[in-house]
Amino acid sequence: MIGDNLVIDAGTGARATWRELAQRSAGPRKSPTAYAVERSIEALPAVAGLADGGELLVISSGRLDESLAEELRAAGFDVAVGDDLRAATSPRPADDGRVWLLTSGSTGRPKRVGHTLETLSTVTGELAPRTWLCPYSPGTYAWWQVVTLGLGVPGQDLVLVDPADLDDWVSPALEHGVTAVSGTPTFWRRTLMRHGADLQKLQLKQITLGGEPVDQAVLSQLSEAFPDARVSWIYASSEVGASIVVHDGRAGFPVDWLDRDVPGRPRLAVVDGELVITSPHHGTDASGAELAGAVRTGDAARIEDGRVLVTGRLDRDELNVGGSKVSAGAVRDLLQSHPEVAWAAVRGRKAPLVGTMVVADVVAGPGTDVSADDLTRWAAERLPEYAVPRRIKMLAEIPAKETLKSDV
């Protein structure tokens, strides 16, 4: 661990070295522990303490629904939400050094992928000193990528901004001398629109995009706004690691990277319109067995003008609202739990600044007169702000074709 690297919490301005964070850790817990946190900084003492042992999973509290909590407890995890600790229902000893990430499976339910700090650290060699902005949701693969940079590579300081505070990231970035920023294309679109004038003051040397499809428009706008910065995009996931890294400022990757065997490098393929990766950076499955072979990523890919463009999820359950992950199924379940709602369908709708917004179609129960605004207010009391359906269309009856679907 690089104990002297700094971590700065943009929300409070508090700063600490990793060594100090490790001292705040209560020491390794004997049981695997899932930490559900509102803010990135809350998870870092446990992360810093991993050097002494323990097994952990970090998740944004907005993503932890009741069934997932029960699933984790049954898999041996104590679930910590703030000061509330719910013991595992099937206790087992911690596997020291094991780090679990959650991803969306092909059915749309999150599944666990096992890593260690070593397998999460994909940066090798020396890096120029940088101060990185980390705007990601706690516990995601991208979050771990930035966190392990700070934890393991000399001269890499972090400034943590939580997804809920992203409207105001430029001011703390200027204040704390951020020189490198990793963010989703949505994050960058929002930034370019909202902070156009202030951006020129940032002295960025490295801009990285990932986590969503990266289009040419956003790459070109960034190159124009930050002529001194290298603009890179990365395709990475908890299952296949950082498999594609592109520095030429263009969307997609060259088609001749497909079906190429290079020792130590991922093998990339497109099968039936889906990106398939055979990676040396695999994690393990939930049982701890090494993942091997080709992974169907669930991401759509198409070839255009000599480039392979990765265009989006084949499975639409997981919505990305300005960097925060929302399960459409979980929101639908909540709406359908309202006593005056008969049916609901939830989906993402393209929107400026946040990329996608949660919207819903709802059918009210017989003899009731609940309105769209009533439901929005009701949902706002029960969901994180980004998960609240802002546009709800009240339908007179359940669409016939929808009754044939088993899921959103």
Added chain:
Amino acid sequence: METLDRPAIRKLMGEVLAVQGKTLPADDAAKLADIGFRSLDFSELALRVEDEIGDELNFEAAGLRSIETIGDVLDLLVEIQGQ
């Protein structure tokens, strides 16, 4: 294609805030940060405008700019309709 004028967009902006129990100030120079009008609210307003005009707004046409006041929001949404 139908377009919305500035007062019509202002009315929709008021509706976005009203659901949250907030009131839109009369002064176009009021800062968004001061009235609690955030990215999600802006996005919702854009969807309301799209639903009214029956067309998708093209934000790529807006270029680099800062959006800090009520007037900035209204200017932008008036400008990009039909582009």
